[in-house]
Amino acid sequence: MTDLTPVLSATWGLDHSWNLDTYVANGGYEGATKAFSMDKADIIQAVKDSGLRGRGGAGFPTGMKWGFLPAPDGGPRYLVVNADESEPGTCKDIPTMMAAPHTLIEGIVITSFAIDCDHAFIYVRGEVVHVFRRVMKAVAEAYASGWLGKNIQGTGFNLDVTVHAGAGAYICGEETALLDSLEGRRGQPRLKPPFPAVEGLYARPTVVNNVESIASVPPIIKNGIEWFTSMGTEKSKGMGFFSLSGHVQRPGQYEAPLGITLRELLEMAGGMREGHELKFWTPGGSSTPILTQDHLDTPLDYESVGAAGSMLGTRALQIFDETTCVVRAVERWTEFYKHESCGKCTPCREGTYWLALILHRLEAGQGTMADIDQLLGTCDSIAGRAFCALGDGATSPVISSVTLFREEYERHVTDGGCPFDRAASALFDYDSAPEGAHA
């Protein structure tokens, strides 16, 4: 059994865990203190050597991303934290910022120091006001205690942090769309290259990192590369959140070494809900192809999940039992992608629209066998042809579910309706629901 390794979540259960005092009393800002005694190049090298890969879904090596910044030219360089957590199933950054926002602030201090940035931004999705309050307060506390502002801890290093609320747009989790949004525009992705490292915010060199990536930097600096690389697998180092949701006994945040398996996680979570069995699950959010019971022992690292035909993504494990209709699940995800498609490129804008129409028809029992093939055909017109990863992501649940559960799609056609009872998959008894008549 792989042990859990609470690092970022270690203090979440403490009284007023979000306060600076609590954080400092538990070793907070020791990483930043150590970083200030290091050469900037050595900090970047340490993060490279740690093997830390982006925790926002794409898994790009964090230190390498920093290394892409051109040499300082005297102009501004920016760090932008992507706190726009919106990928369906993903629910780790929000509790991190709610319970321990200083883990993020300390990571920002170290990262900004290393990359010569004096103004960082935290782009928090706007639909979580209490998280926004906690992050604003943490920034204010950091200013008041000399961890932000001018001449931080007497080092001569200056850093301002602006906390910025988004306004409800999944696409802003895409890093270049996020930058456009932060510049006060519609959040639509930019053509790459140029990459943000060269021309990012205000066309200046910019690092965009996920909350969990940045929050992982202080413990790496504080505890060392060997500590971090002792966790995980050969190519997927360190710990990360595994967020279990759905039909399990104890859903929640399990911080564990990369490479842990769903079988192990399920055991910790008390198994599937009583009397039910696993049907399908997403390893890393709705944009990652679904898996089944066959993948209970797949190590949840970048390479193994990739080899199994999916992606590690954000380690957002949405778990569904045999009561769940896969067509209904995919229809709803597709509705989401259609809603969130920014409209900039035709394959995604039109493709998600048609996918949603066809899936509605199938789920309602009005589809034909040809519709099932049409789904795959439409996906073929989107995947690899869209402007950004949203379009590719939209095709993942469709293609994987048709591949794994084609007979279930066909039953919707032959039965003339959905063969599943929706009430059976809910966590409460539908019959006990009070009448909804106007009070």
Next chain:
Amino acid sequence: MTYDESTAKKLATDAADIVGRYPVERSALLPLLHLVQSVDGFVSPDGIQFCAERLHLTSAEVSAVATFYTQYKRRPHGKYQVGVCTNTLCAVMGGDEIWRTMSERLGVGNDESTADGKISLERLECNAACDYAPVVMVNWEFFDNMTPETALQLVDDILAGKDIVPTRGADKVVSFKEVSRVLAGFEDGRADEGISAGAPSLVGIETAKQQGWKGQDK
């Protein structure tokens, strides 16, 4: 613009604060739109005009941005925004049924408001609380592990004018306008209210404790 003198003055002061946070003034547009909602309860024609003049944009440019984001409302909005997550995970766990009962009780559909202007109902996409499914948000505060019963109690309490208390959030849900002001970047002193984490957020560290796993703790 039809803002009275004191409102206009306050808006100007707040806008200066917001613009001052950014190296380039246009970046202030999203928080300014939240600010406008904190005054008018929605992104009003006056609000569009205000943002345009303040940031030296055209009203068309501001509207183009405002219409892109779902949190900006283009019609007068209820005092309480009640959102039911009906993305896949929450929907399957019961969000669809919660949505149905709430919509029937209130007699309104998606993105519609009750006649008394108290509640605007909305279907939400994933709000990053899947381990607390099914989830309802009121003015962007978390109401976790909902059932049709608790959801109906929630809207009944709102309609009865009672304070409502989120599962993870402030001691009470403040109005849509007040929340919009927070999102514009103005602290309201409520950050210390509420809990640090709910049970699902703590399940991993508690499992580790029970098992005696020190893990890589250092």
